[in-house]
Amino acid sequence: MADLILVLNAGSSSIKFRAFDAGPAEPELVLHGQVEGLYNAAKFSAKDADGALIGERRWEADAALGHQEATDYIGDFLRSHRAEHRLVAVGHRVVHGGVQFTEAALVTPAVIEALDRLTPLAPLHQPHNLAPIRTLLDARPDLPQVACFDTAFHRAQPEVAQAYALPDSITRLGVRRYGFHGLSYEYIASVLPAYPELGAARATLVAHLGNGSSLCALAGGKSVASTMGFTAVDGLPMGTRCGNLDPGVVLFLIDYLKMDARAIEDLIYKQSGLLGVSGISSDMRTLLDSDDARARFAVDLFVYRIGRELGSLAAATEGIDALVFTAGIGEHSALIRERVCRAARWLGVDLEPAANAAGGPRISTAGSKVSAWVIPTNEELMIARHTRAVVRKEAVRAAA
Ligand code: ADP
Numbered sequence: 001m002a003d004l005i006l007v008l009n010a011g012s013s014s015i016k017f018r019a020f021d022a023g024p025a026e027p028e029l030v031l032h033g034q035v036e037g038l039y040n041a042a043k044f045s046a047k048d049a050d051g052a053l054i055g056e057r058r059w060e061a062d063a064a065l066g067h068q069e070a071t072d073y074i075g076d077f078l079r080s081h082r083a084e085h086r087l088v089a090v091g092h093r094v095v096h097g098g099v100q101f102t103e104a105a106l107v108t109p110a111v112i113e114a115l116d117r118l119t120p121l122a123p124l125h126q127p128h129n130l131a132p133i134r135t136l137l138d139a140r141p142d143l144p145q146v147a148c149f150d151t152a153f154h155r156a157q158p159e160v161a162q163a164y165a166l167p168d169s170i171t172r173l174g175v176r177r178y179g180f181h182g183l184s185y186e187y188i189a190s191v192l193p194a195y196p197e198l199g200a201a202r203a204t205l206v207a208h209l210g211n212g213s214s215l216c217a218l219a220g221g222k223s224v225a226s227t228m229g230f231t232a233v234d235g236l237p238m239g240t241r242c243g244n245l246d247p248g249v250v251l252f253l254i255d256y257l258k259m260d261a262r263a264i265e266d267l268i269y270k271q272s273g274l275l276g277v278s279g280i281s282s283d284m285r286t287l288l289d290s291d292d293a294r295a296r297f298a299v300d301l302f303v304y305r306i307g308r309e310l311g312s313l314a315a316a317t318e319g320i321d322a323l324v325f326t327a328g329i330g331e332h333s334a335l336i337r338e339r340v341c342r343a344a345r346w347l348g349v350d351l352e353p354a355a356n357a358a359g360g361p362r363i364s365t366a367g368s369k370v371s372a373w374v375i376p377t378n379e380e381l382m383i384a385r386h387t388r389a390v391v392r393k394e395a396v397r398a399a400a
Contacts, residue, residue, distance in 0.1 A: 004030065004085040006078065007383045008071070009093040010128050013038045015070050019078060020384040022088060027384040030082065035070040044073060046081075054081060067131035072139070089144045091387030092133055093183065093379065095125040095232070097149030098174060104152065104386035106394055107133055107145035115147065121174060122231065124269065144394065146387040150232075153186040154179030156222040161316065164230070177234075179226035181208045185216045187382040188326055188375055192221070195361065197371055198324075203317035205310060207340065208377065210327035211239040211282065215306070217313040217320070225316035227309050233268050236305050237298075239282035242272035243305060274298045284329045284336070303336065307343030314347055320370055323349055325363075326377040337363065341372055 003022040008015060016034040020027035031054060033046030042065035046055035055077055059065050065073075078087060096118045097105075105111050112133060119126045133145055154162075154177075162177045164170075188206050193199035204218045213236040216226040227235025227243075237243040245268065253259045259267070267276075275282035278298035280290060287295040314320045323344060325337050334356050341351040341363075348369030356363040360374030 002085050003088040004078070004082060005384050005387050006074075006087060006090045007093075007380045007387070008074075008090060008132050009380070009383075010067060010071075010132050012124065012128050013040070015067065015074065015132060017074050018380040018384070019082065019085075020381070021085070022384070022388050027381060027388060029381075030085070032380075033074075033077075035065070035073065038070055039064050039066055042070065044070075044077075046077060067128065068135045071132040071135045075136075075139075087143065089146060089387050089391045090136060091146045091148055091383040092129060093150070093383055094129045094133075094147045095150045095180065096122040096178070097147070097151045098178075099155070099176070101147070101149050102152055102155040104146050104148045104383075104390050106390050107137065107147055109137070111147065112137070118174075121178075124265075125232075144391045146383075146390045148183060148383040148386045150180045150182045151178040153182030153189075154216075154223045154226055157224060157226070161225045175230060177226075177229040178231075179214075179216070179223065180228045180232040181212065181214050181216070181226075182223070183379040183382045184208050184326065184377040185218065185223060185226075187378050188324060189218050189221045189223075190382070190385075191375060192218075192324075195373070195375075197362075198322055198373065201321035201371075203314075203320045204322040204324060205313055205317075205320045206324045206326060207306065207310075207330050208327045209236075209306075209325065209329035209333075209336065212241070213238045213243075213302075213306075213327070213329070215309050215313050217317045219317055225313050227313070236309060237277070237302050238273045239284075240270050240273045240275045242268045242276065244309075274302060277301055284333060288333070288335060299336075303339045303343060306340050310340070310344055310347070320347060323347075323370060323372045325360075325372070325374050331359075331374055331376050334359070337372075337374070344370070344372075 005020045005022045007018045014034055014036045018032040019030045021030050029049045031046055031048050035042055035044045037043050041061040042059040044057040048054050098118045136145055185206055206216045208214050214228045217224045233241045235243050253264050278287055278295045280295050281287055287299050329336050337356055341349045349372050350365045350368035352365045362373055364372040
């Protein structure tokens, strides 16, 4: 009977899941899927490792399937479809670990309490991330659960990179730069040594460009600086998030437009970025396919902001040796990579167009001072690795 690790990534209206065989040296994907449309007309689908559909179900809108029922359904599905496997642990993506959690943590009631206290720092994500953890702790208190954080990897940054220039009384409340997409950057850092030129790189700049986008400077396999700050709305413009914004704009919205916190939250998280600037779509593919001048400008702004932030992060590492593209846009859009590489030419990036069109992995010329790469990210595998490591460590501790 093989051991299975289930990885859950719970958002406001969906739970994505991946199940891994925990036996091999590297956890191996067994099946994956999601429940979408929670609290509405929910839809479940699951595929095996080869992408073949192995399960599908829809619920009427009045069924109002919530996080708890969806978590139960995924558990039941696993039991019925993988009877030959034994579920040994569940790993969860948790957006915020605050300053306390610098690595993945075994879930206990005290850990849940500590994570709950961080909800004001990530009100749109943290409660949803915690929902399946609570459900499983109630239903299966014997089943080890591990919380894996988007912030933890960045806790290695120097103190100055994590601080805002605010009075200490405010900093003490936890107002600091946390950085996000940490599981993606940690995964990329873990595979760099597999590429000889990258393994030897002193400083690598990683561009995670997806619906959410950010940059992270890596040195010695650790995060040195990142574009996201107190929240995941900072830094680059994204699908619907504005990125960097002068706080004076927020004051203007309050004073002049009389907007309250919730209205501003909606504006900067859901109505801005590529969607807000183009007025057309948050989806990069749609914008690249459009002839509309607003779509073009949204893409121009996206690339321009990446170029500027790239320079800022390269300054933090006093130059870079490599530039890595990852996530939806970074992995799939040769055009955006080409434009970003052009913006980084002054740093020594010399793009090889044919390699870029072919998707890499190396997309820079042999003589390029700074090499450029496409490396697919795998946050779920990172969670599975952490989950297995924490559970094994716990087993050793319990046996001692
Ligand atoms: P998330 O941050 O939700 O995980 P992804 O990493 O999947 O998102 O990235 C989604 C983005 O990637 C969308 O803007 C989508 O248009 C873009 N994308 C995916 N494939 C391509 C492509 N071939 N060309 C341009 N953009 C792409």
